[in-house]
Amino acid sequence: MRILLQITLIFTLIVILMGAYTRLSDAGLGCPDWPGCYGQLKVPSAQDEIRQAQAAYPLLTIEQDKAWLEMIHRYIAGTLGLMVFAIWVYCLRTPNTPKRLASFIAGLIVFQAALGMWTVTLKLMPIIVMAHLVGGFSLLALLLLLYLRAHPSQIETENHAQIAKLQPFAIVCLGVLIVQIILGGWTSSNYAALSCTTLPLCEGEWQSNLDFKQAFNPFQGQHDTFEFGVLDYAARMTIHVSHRIWALVTLVMLGTLAWRLFKSSQTQQYKRASIYLSGALFIQFCLGISNIVFHLPLGIAVAHNGMAALLLLTLVYLNFLIWHQAKYARLPYKSQTVEN
Template identity: 65%
Template structure:
């Protein structure tokens, strides 16, 4: 069906938006344009001399960096295109009698809220709780689009019902553990804590005595002109980083256990899902270690975001398949 093809393309496009958002954030281009939705009042990054002179009077404290500004605007362009695609999906679902109605409506509401979060990210000068919410919204949109696709495409997995029911609690727990890890990763990134620890396996120095959980996970960080490059002290950022790293171990173990158990499923679809999950976990752990060892290279850091998104999609599929199978 046309709607299924559109959703598949939208899923790929959503992943591109997530990666572009990560690239923009990690390139410190989140405030490349200090206003919204345009850039210094223009639909594109201004370059004409008279425009630049006008900008200097309107934004006296701004320093125009064309490369960062274009990164931010390209992210906005493709995010806006994604919004139009979601709108098209909603219209098609509403017109098709047998298609779900509540889920596409919720997805449409979510992307409108995502646009608002994108605006607040700029107007609130990269406030960490807003930046993290924007990231989680993108991941949620990715997962819900897959769920909509699966509901439109009948999933038939023969045999193994008893075994599948036994794996449902573990699959749900794995999804919950991964969601927590994604949130921790978003909080680590939005607080510029990715390089707070530069050694393995945990952190350098007497890190245990410097843990500050109350400060590390408080959404209220005071009133600041800008949150770019972070406002927290080292001990607080270190606490965030350590929490993300320790929970990464919990996440990896949980997901690997599920992947290994799926090897014994009667359905080849479930077995292949287990193998894919195992491969993604190994790759994601490798990317995480590389981020530490190589001091957060841009390509690897962006890939780490993409790996998390693909892990989420895989676990959403596994949980849906197990529930349908049961």
């Protein structure tokens, strides 16, 4: 179970990175149908296969490189689905395992498959693309939580009330990071990553062009395709600026959490976790700046997505540690109450 969960976590991270690479390479519609590609289980390559595909989709140009990116992403995601179902079956058949959490994760992977289908059939509708991205991050976080709940003996405990007091703040920080991930997904799905190309916020009189109503409206009308975005510059700029401002909020909040945890802790496990959070936060900040300075190079943009996933994992892990510590710190008080 431990090895399977570890491999599944790695596979989930690979799927997230591959999804980001596919999206940023403009290959999200490399295959116009689902789950196959131009009506076939693989990308058409032979001449007769290409002729059949072209006859079925006469208005489209078959771009094999983009189609292969999309299909490889689907193959890996399908393998991940099988692994998640294996974990679910194991938990159902094994006593003292988190069955409800495993069942929820199994349901989530089914919903993720549906979102993947709708991403293609609804032609990259931003709300669907963003939901698909958030679903992948949610799957990664819940798999880590399942791993931690299945192996709680790996958690060190120390009877230190200062760490227990950090629990509400750590939960708020997790919420702040989730909002930032959602904003990042909305920025990417609306092709707003290059709407501002200067620092610290945006060029020109950006304050007078803010349009929050249009920028965050999930319903953007009927379009033949949403590829390359349908919003005007003001809306995209608003999305981009919102993502940058919330990034600063995230930096301050998570940095404060890492510092407070490092100062309060007496065990190496908690100190290491706070150092990991600080390091991931610093790298993510540098990647965000690099995306702006170098105008969204593919490698840095994909790494930005991957580091966001690692930040989420780190914060889920920290919240679990702090929750475990808070539970441990309350035990003496409860025992004393019972004795009195």
